Amino acid sequence: MIKSIIESFSNLFAKSETINYPYEQIAKFKNYRGLIEYSADECIFCYKCEKVCPPDAIVFKPTKEKNRLYEYNPNLCIYCGECVRNCPKEDLALWQSEKKPKII
């Protein structure tokens, strides 16, 4: 009983457990899994990322030119990073950033 009274009074002066968002930013951990980013100049068009993607977030659309067009849907993506791990030119053609998708 006495212990719980002391605890409740000490809680009155204790630091808040919650963060005052958006005035205070939430600390992000390093290597947070965010958006998948792509560079068409480095891509060798092996289409491995398209094959391994579980929710079909990466699709190469056929065009009139030789190479297909890379299309990425961040709203379908589950951010597992399987595409990046399977990419033969990891970190150059395809890499995982710490950015968030835009809210439309």
Add this chain to the structure above:
Amino acid sequence: MKKTITIPLGSQHISLLEPVRFNFSCENEKITDVDYNVGFVHRGIEKACTEKFEYKQVGYVVARVCGLCAITHTMAYTLGIEHILNIKTNKKIDYLRILMLELDRIHSHLLCLAHTAENSGFEGMFMKIMGDRELVMDIQEAISGNRVQFDFVCIGGVNRDISTECEKLAFTNLALLDKKVDDLIGKFTSNWSTALKYKNIGALSYDDAFNFNALGPLARAAGAAIDVRAESSILPYKEVGYKMILGQNGDIYDRNLVRLKEIKNSILMCQNILSGLTEGEILVKFKGKPNGESFTRLEAPRGEIFYYLNANGTNMLQRVRIKTPTFSQIPGMVEIFKGSDYADAPAILASFDPCMSCTAK
């Protein structure tokens, strides 16, 4: 004239976390018979695993069966497919996998305890335990890069290694949590609202635990030594300091205590793993397509999880069968409800820690 009155609980109810429907036949205050329906959130995951996704992608699909034990589902699938493909993993991979499994167990048990406190009308305690749970969630987020869907395990190993910063964070947070759990054990043994009023309520006897196929903390609280971690050697649990924790009476009070003591044991295991982690590869390369079948058992936070896989040498699996712990516990649940007061039903239900999304999948 009919003597009983039928009172429904669910599928939408203030005390329920997930959709499940119970129809209680009550005689005055006592429940005499129970009818149940658990299939409200069927998503056809087993079918999708065999028709839409290739075997390398299925690990990410089955993680979505349950948000709380996501890592356990992926792990059970991965161990099964590794058995078919004859992949042998090294010690480091095994230890990292156990680490994530145990962190998962800690935060799942804490969530269950929080809801038990909430159902007993102790809202402040609910907030406090959920606040303590953030310590574990932070470690998981730092290791895997995501808060809920970890996607940490893959066929042949794990996706990420632990950095020294993560290790430091894990040590400090686990030490903090250890103290808080000690405090919680005091509250769950001496407090009236969370502990003493739950003595002898919702009790499952030792014999009934075997007769009704009880699993996980539900069985262990009744004194039945049922734990896959002790029975199977698929992951090296004995090396990291696993200890079986048993209760005596099998009531809500004992179930809470078994969960709290298991958290203590899991914290110890995580600390042992982190201090003895060796250098090594985190991914074993493999070739070929799966051909054959496998049965996998693994201890999820709520009990034994079972995976049956059948592959025929192509990219698509022939059959994926998932049996979740809550599914096996339903006969035990129904038995406990019979004879108890209707007013106790939400508290008894919360103490089972049922996961309906898992069961209906």
